[in-house]
Amino acid sequence: MTTALAWPFVYDSTFASELGELAVPWAPAPVSDPRLLVLNEALALELGLDPDFLRSPEGVAVLAGNAVPEGSTPVAQAYAGHQFGGYSPRLGDGRALLLGEVVDGQGRRRDVALKGSGRTPFARGGDGRAAVGPMLREMLIGEAMHALGIPTTRALAVVATGEQVARETLLPGAVLTRVAASHLRVGTFQYAAASGDTALVARLIDHAARRHHPEVVDSPVPALGLLEAVVAAQASLVAQWMLVGFVHGVMNTDNTTISGETIDYGPCAFIDAYDPAAVFSSIDHGGRYAFGNQPAVMAWNLARLAETLLPLIDDDIDTAVEAATGVLRGFGDRLGAVHEPGMRAKLGLDTGAERPGDPELAGDLLGLMHREGTDFTGTFRDLAQAARGDTEQIRARLAGVAEIDSWLARWRERIGPDGEAVASAMDTVNPQYIPRNHLVEEALTAATAGDLGPVEELLRVVSDPFVARPGRERFALPAPAGSGRYVTYCGT
Ligand code: AMP
Ligand code: MG
Secondary structure: EEEEEEOOOOOEHHHHHHHHHHHEEEEOOOOOOOOOEOOHHHHHHHOOOHHHHHHHHHHHHHOOOOOOOOOOOOOOEOOEEEEEOEOOOOOOOOOEEEEEEEOOOOOOOEEEEEEOOOOOOOOOOOOOEHHHHHHOOOOOOHHHHHHHOOOOOOEEEEEEEEEEOOOOOEEEEEEEEEOOOOOHHHHHHOOOOOOOOEEEEEEEHHHHHHHHHHHOOOOOHHHHHHHHHHHHHHHHHHHHHHHHOOEOOOOOHHHOOOOOEEOOOOOOOOOOOOOOOOOOOOOOOOOOEEEEHHHHHHHHHHHHHHHHHHHHHOOOHHHHHHHHHHHHHHHHHHHHHHHHHHHHHHOOOOOOOOOOHHHHHHHHHHHHHHOOOEEEEHHHHHHHHHOOOOOOOHHOOOOOOOHHHHHHHHHHHHHOOHHHHHHHHOOOOOOOOOOOOHHHHHHHHHHHHOOOHHHHHHHHEEEEOOOOOOOOOHHOOOOOOOOOOOEEEOOO
């Protein structure tokens, strides 16, 4: 059984106390032999937690779900969601529990939750557990996103359970501790709205607004204000994904946050060869969640959020729909307002406003990269070298592309004479290191076999993505030729 532990870990639980209808109190299922695999010390310190304590047997017991911190009433959160476009009225935390909320050193309220902590009333057919590989993957990709400056949930720790989980084969089990601005999702609103209890939706709006978008609380129509704030946050998020080549892979409405953080690192991957049609998930046959489709899918998900808010936007449905539609229509412009300057910065054109010809310059390079299957991340670093006067690498990268010389000439003309300054600025936005799929796979395979060295090394590399460092050359290389298509999986 789980024991209560005196530990200043969870200070509060406004979600459970304000929105009890959406929270089912539930205890984690203890595991036989918990062992700390990776602790995120920087995040622990940010939260005001003592890393040494987290490494102690008492700390590991909490991170494994074998002890519950005093003052915490863990809950499974209820939510619904559209998965690949099909609506499920009841998903919820099938294998996760919200321990509570911590106020960090900067006064920000953060959720602390366990993932893989046993079956809950929402588990349906699932075993409530998670495997070491996918949980370390969530930590790796989340830390990479964080280091790239992209809003994301983060892993505080991954603990091995000492038990096995049955997937296609038997795998070592793990529990991940996830830290998030909150776990409120579009699916949380869908669940509340489907209950027919408008007062509950109103309370959820107020809770979400206070937590994430406080400027909305006193706006004339908070439901509309919240929609606008979430549209803005998610437009910005997806624009940032597009700028680093991130494919989320399972953009269901239950995996779309109200905070605007990236959540749920299941079948995600970074593209290597630039291709808007890139899909990695084994089940995404139609390419619904393909790289280039992400803006459209997010707009669709936000429309599902808007539907839940309509009764609180206006009593007259036509008026409500018109107001919500007006806000949703702003999504594209908001995305462009982040993506277009972001793309100019990637290209070294970050000299204030867009100039005539800039979109064509970007579009033409992407077109060449697409046609040639060129490595997205590497090309932008090569381009910075070209700004420094060394075009050898980019010409080698795009070998055989007759148009590259004329493109480079146009681009040189545009960036002007101070190539060194342009290149330095480019290197602060174009990562040298991303969690490349073949490296992630290699590291997780080693970890699953008991060797954490490669995961620790990759974590260090992707946590410091912008400065090229000696000895890390192989981390910047694309997958070896002939590696085959990379495939990722849900339900891990
Ligand atoms: P995901 O694909 O991770 O977003 O999960 C979708 C839904 O399936 C959520 O309700 C999860 O809680 C649930 N789920 C996924 N894996 C498991 C599992 N092993 N046991 C119980 N529930 C699960
Ligand atoms: Mg999910």
